Amino acid sequence: MSKPKVIVVGGGFSGCAAAVAAAKAGASVQLLERTDMLGGAGLRAGRMNYNGKFVAAEECKAMGAGEIFEALENIVLHRANIVDEENVYIYNVGKLDMTLQRVLQKWGVQYRLVSRIVGVKKKDNRIEAVTLNNKEKIEGDVFLDCTGSFGGIDNCVRFGKGCVMCIHRCPIFGNRVSIATKAGAQEIPHLRPDGTPGRLSPSITVFKESLSPELQRRVEKEGAFSIKLPREMIDYNKETSLFPGIRGEHQIEHINLVNIGLVVKCPAIGYFHLEDWRKIPGFENVLVEHPMGGAIFNFVNHTATSPRDNTMVVRGFTNLFEGGEKSGNGGIAECAATGSLAGFNAVRVAAGLQPVQLPGTTALGYFIATVGNAIDTPHGLETGHSLGHRECFEEIKKMGLYSREAKTVWKRIEKEGLINFLAQKLV
Numbered sequence: 001m002s003k004p005k006v007i008v009v010g011g012g013f014s015g016c017a018a019a020v021a022a023a024k025a026g027a028s029v030q031l032l033e034r035t036d037m038l039g040g041a042g043l044r045a046g047r048m049n050y051n052g053k054f055v056a057a058e059e060c061k062a063m064g065a066g067e068i069f070e071a072l073e074n075i076v077l078h079r080a081n082i083v084d085e086e087n088v089y090i091y092n093v094g095k096l097d098m099t100l101q102r103v104l105q106k107w108g109v110q111y112r113l114v115s116r117i118v119g120v121k122k123k124d125n126r127i128e129a130v131t132l133n134n135k136e137k138i139e140g141d142v143f144l145d146c147t148g149s150f151g152g153i154d155n156c157v158r159f160g161k162g163c164v165m166c167i168h169r170c171p172i173f174g175n176r177v178s179i180a181t182k183a184g185a186q187e188i189p190h191l192r193p194d195g196t197p198g199r200l201s202p203s204i205t206v207f208k209e210s211l212s213p214e215l216q217r218r219v220e221k222e223g224a225f226s227i228k229l230p231r232e233m234i235d236y237n238k239e240t241s242l243f244p245g246i247r248g249e250h251q252i253e254h255i256n257l258v259n260i261g262l263v264v265k266c267p268a269i270g271y272f273h274l275e276d277w278r279k280i281p282g283f284e285n286v287l288v289e290h291p292m293g294g295a296i297f298n299f300v301n302h303t304a305t306s307p308r309d310n311t312m313v314v315r316g317f318t319n320l321f322e323g324g325e326k327s328g329n330g331g332i333a334e335c336a337a338t339g340s341l342a343g344f345n346a347v348r349v350a351a352g353l354q355p356v357q358l359p360g361t362t363a364l365g366y367f368i369a370t371v372g373n374a375i376d377t378p379h380g381l382e383t384g385h386s387l388g389h390r391e392c393f394e395e396i397k398k399m400g401l402y403s404r405e406a407k408t409v410w411k412r413i414e415k416e417g418l419i420n421f422l423a424q425k426l427v
């Protein structure tokens, strides 16, 4: 049998993980990325493995889909604890693009940068080809939509305050385009409590040199730490209306500072007016790096989930899978894991096998099913779902699935009979 051809659209964590999983399973894989770098939102993420995300990463590794996590561990700058985030590994975002390019090269994935897909050719419920903006047609046997969920300028204008010049760089590379949506799949946004579609991107990064010498020294030495906000600057209302269900009160009351290499990240504050920020000791000269409009507002994401089943196949299609934010979840571990499962199942389908889901007795199986149910439930996407915080993290603890010991997680996966399950050569 000749190798099936798998086409992955999007080169963030989900697309890269999907491409590697499909290549390992024996497919010929081509990945197309709209911008000039791999990494997507991960280019300004940086924090991994905290709380339940550690379990997701170890489950993936045990199941034979650990390449992205292992690559990130090689560029870790610090391990630290910050408010509500236990044992964060912080990778150097400046090294992410080339790190991911080397992973794809190692697994023989052909990838093309500055290659934005704008159209789809389909027959009934099968995708036959995708088209680039130069009209070139790329045919394949199975397709993966790993295009993320960030606004595109149009959505940032409609549901935010306009283009804030973020890392996605739509003005030069063009808006995000989902192939599932192009093919006619339903597209559902996450909703804020007031009904507005889309969430606000959670974080801002600032230039290190714009912090006081003392904050610079601490961030280089400690990697991450938290500063309690002056009482008058704490805005519970902003947080609950823009980032529903993700952050706890304790986090809202602090600014976390995280050294992600090129810049310092302040996770999960969404936006913070420069004038106010400069009143806080140590931030008198602070300058925002990402997004450029961060002090006024942030970009909008979680605008584009398509219904799927727990094997990651897009509902209504036989050869179209999705992973990452496109499939309803967010976070490095969550996106890489769903990408890996989607890539593996894509090759199963190409090989004439049924796609599989992960058992609900694993943290990932539980998480994928929970988010899948949320997509299908009215208002289900009003609260965020993450293995890092809140309900899903608490639930995996209750289920006895949380451990900070890699060995314990691996033993559990072994008992499930899933060691190297996602690393099988299928064709």
Ligand SMILES: Cc1cc2nc3c(=O)[nH]c(=O)nc-3n(C[C@H](O)[C@H](O)[C@H](O)COP(=O)(O)OP(=O)(O)OC[C@H]3O[C@@H](n4cnc5c(N)ncnc54)[C@H](O)[C@@H]3O)c2cc1C
Pocket (backbone or CB within 6 Å): 009, 010, 011, 012, 013, 014, 015, 032, 033, 034, 035, 038, 039, 040, 041, 042, 044, 045, 046, 047, 048, 053, 115, 116, 117, 118, 146, 147, 148, 149, 150, 175, 176, 177, 178, 179, 201, 202, 203, 204, 267, 301, 323, 324, 325, 326, 329, 330, 331, 332, 333, 335
């Ligand atoms: C600022 C920020 C900070 C974050 N911090 C953290 C953190 O510290 N820890 C954590 O766990 N999570 C964090 N997250 C969440 C996490 O980074 C994301 O959920 C995850 O990286 C998304 O991966 P993805 O592959 O699903 O999507 P994306 O990263 O959005 O990747 C999608 C890719 O598809 C490409 N694309 C889109 N349309 C097309 C097309 N038509 N043709 C070709 N390519 C296309 C895009 O250019 C992009 O590269 C953060 C998110 C943001 C925005």
